[in-house]
Amino acid sequence: MKNLLVIVSLLLACNKPVAPPPPAPKPPLRVLKITSECANDIWVQQENHAGAPALTKLSKGQSATFSIPDEGLPSTRYWAKTGCDDTGNNCRVGQSSPPCPATGCTPPVDSKLEATWGCTLPKEQKEQCAKTAQGHHLKNTWWNASAVDGFTLPFSVVVSGASPADCAPVNCSMLDQNNCPASEALPPAYPGGVDLRVQGDAGCFSPCMALTYPAFGGKGIQPPSDPRAAEFCCPTPPVSPAQCSSGPVAKTKYVEAIHKMCADTTYGYAYDDALGLRQCDPKVELQLIFCPGVPAAQR
Numbered sequence: 001m002k003n004l005l006v007i008v009s010l011l012l013a014c015n016k017p018v019a020p021p022p023p024a025p026k027p028p029l030r031v032l033k034i035t036s037e038c039a040n041d042i043w044v045q046q047e048n049h050a051g052a053p054a055l056t057k058l059s060k061g062q063s064a065t066f067s068i069p070d071e072g073l074p075s076t077r078y079w080a081k082t083g084c085d086d087t088g089n090n091c092r093v094g095q096s097s098p099p100c101p102a103t104g105c106t107p108p109v110d111s112k113l114e115a116t117w118g119c120t121l122p123k124e125q126k127e128q129c130a131k132t133a134q135g136h137h138l139k140n141t142w143w144n145a146s147a148v149d150g151f152t153l154p155f156s157v158v159v160s161g162a163s164p165a166d167c168a169p170v171n172c173s174m175l176d177q178n179n180c181p182a183s184e185a186l187p188p189a190y191p192g193g194v195d196l197r198v199q200g201d202a203g204c205f206s207p208c209m210a211l212t213y214p215a216f217g218g219k220g221i222q223p224p225s226d227p228r229a230a231e232f233c234c235p236t237p238p239v240s241p242a243q244c245s246s247g248p249v250a251k252t253k254y255v256e257a258i259h260k261m262c263a264d265t266t267y268g269y270a271y272d273d274a275l276g277l278r279q280c281d282p283k284v285e286l287q288l289i290f291c292p293g294v295p296a297a298q299r
Contacts, residue, residue: 029067029068029069029070030067030068030117030120030161030283030284030285031065031066031067031068031285032065032066032068032078032113032115032285032286032287032288033063033064033065033066033285033286033287033288034056034058034063034064034065034066034078034287034288034289034290035058035062035063035287035288035289035290036058036059036060036061036062036063036080036289036290036291037060037061037289037290037291037292037293038060038080038082038153038290038291039060039291040060040082040083041057041058041059041060041082041084042057042058042080042081042082042153042290043055043056043057043058043080043081043082043084043088043091043094044056044057044058044064044078044079044080044081045078045079045080045081045088045094045097046066046076046077046078047075047076047077048073048074048075048076048077049066049073049076049078050073051067051069052066052067055087055088057088066078068117069130070119070120070121071119071121071128071129071130071138072116072117072118072119072120072129072130072138072141072282073115073116073117073130073138074116074117074130074131074132074133074138075114075116075132075133076114076115076116076117077112077113077114077115078112078113078115078288079094079096079110079111079112079113079152080094080110080111080152080153080155080290081093081094081095081110082094082152082153089101091106092106092200092201092202093106093152093153093201093202093203094106094110094152096108096109096110103200104215104216106198106200106202106203106216107149107150107198107202107203107205107209107213107215107216107218108149108150108209109149109150109151109152109198109202109203109204109205109206109209110149110150110151110152110203111145111147111151111152111153111154111155111172111175111290112145112146113143113144113145113155113157113286113288114143114144114145114146115141115142115143115144115286116132116138116141116142116143117138117141117282118138118139118140118141118142118280118281118282119137119138119139119282120282120283138282139282140279140280140281140282141278141279141280141281141282141284142277142278142279142280143157143277143278143280143286144266144267144276144277144278145157145170145172145266145267145288146266146267146276147172147175147206147258147262147266147267147268148206148208148267148268148269148270148272148276149205149206149208149209150196150198150203150204150205150206150209151172151175151203151204151258152177152202152203152204153175153290153291154172154173154174154175154176154261154290154291154292155170155172155173155175155288155289155290155291155292156169156170156171156172156173156288156289156292157169157170157286157287157288157289158286158287158289159280159284159285159286160284160285160286160287161281161283161284161285162280162281162283162284166279166280166281167278167279167280167281167284168265168278169265170262170265170266171262171263171265172261172262172263172265172266173292173293174260174261174262174263175261175262176261177197177201177203177204179257179261180196180197180204180205180254180257181195181196181252181253181254181257182195182196182197183195184196184207184210184252184253184254186207186210186211186232186252187248188227188228189211189219189221189228189229190211190219194207194210194211194219195217196210196254197217198216198217199216199217200216202216204254205217205218206254206268206269207232207249207252207254207269208224208229208232208233208234208249208269208270211224211228211229211232211233212224212229212233223235225238231243231244231247231248231249232248232249232252232269233249233270234247234249234269234270234271241271241273244269244270244271245271245272249269249270250268250269250272252269254268255268255269255272259275
């Protein structure tokens with residue numbers, strides 16, 4: 001009888017349904033990695049990146065990753081703030097949005113990355129892709145690391161998952177406020193020169209921002225289409241892209257300095273498109289590094 005029970009048990013075990021294998025792990029989402037090599041703590045602030053923290057504190061050598069959903073993300077922006085309180089606000093540099101300190105928000109001259117992340121869903125799921133403000137489904141990833149408004153910290157952007165020929169990196173590691181023009185001729189309003197250094201060592205104005213910002217040393221000419229500022233701000237209309245590129249802004253000390261300090265890899269003025277805007281495969285991954293390999297005295 002005992003042997004019969006053993007045989008029956010073995011037969012039942014052989015006929016027991018085999019559990020299906022666990023599902024294969026889902027490939028990781030694309031990520032934007034932000035790293036700090038700055039001597040002092042920084043706070044990374046972002047706009048329009050749904051699901052990501054608005055503020056992230058990074059000490060030297062630390063990184064944070066921001067997952068990019070498969071459906072894409074339009075119009076995101078990332079920049080660094082320094083000299084902040086324990087909440088990441090009231091910052092000496094980069095506090096260009098509320099809550100503003102008692103002295104007012106600093107000018108929006110931040111060294112920053114701006115990106116619209118393309119959709120990586122399969123074609124049959126295109127309708128699930130995020131859309132631009134104009135209602136178009138996101139396709140490619142577009143990004144720039146612009147100095148059109150000015151700059152604060154040195155930075156670089158490293159590219160992976162895309163051909164460098166089509167999606168070149170950015171090297172602004174030599175940005176240095178000591179090289180911000182202290183006397184920029186901006187005719188017709190200021191032919192004698194304008195100091196582009198933001199008061200309080202809070203960054204460097206671009207010519208347009210210096211003319212239009214009302215504080216911290218800015219001249220407060222409003223709006224950018226004002227004849228005294230239009231050729232340096234290039235609003236369209238009235239200034240066409242061709243007029244902008246052949247006009248005085250492209251020949252300023254500021255643009256010359258940006259091209260030199262950023263190794264001809266980023267925008268220096270509004271229609272500096274040959275150096276600025278990147279159109280990349282939607283699977284591209286970026287790493288934004290603040291203070292990359294820069295001596296501490298320049299951070």
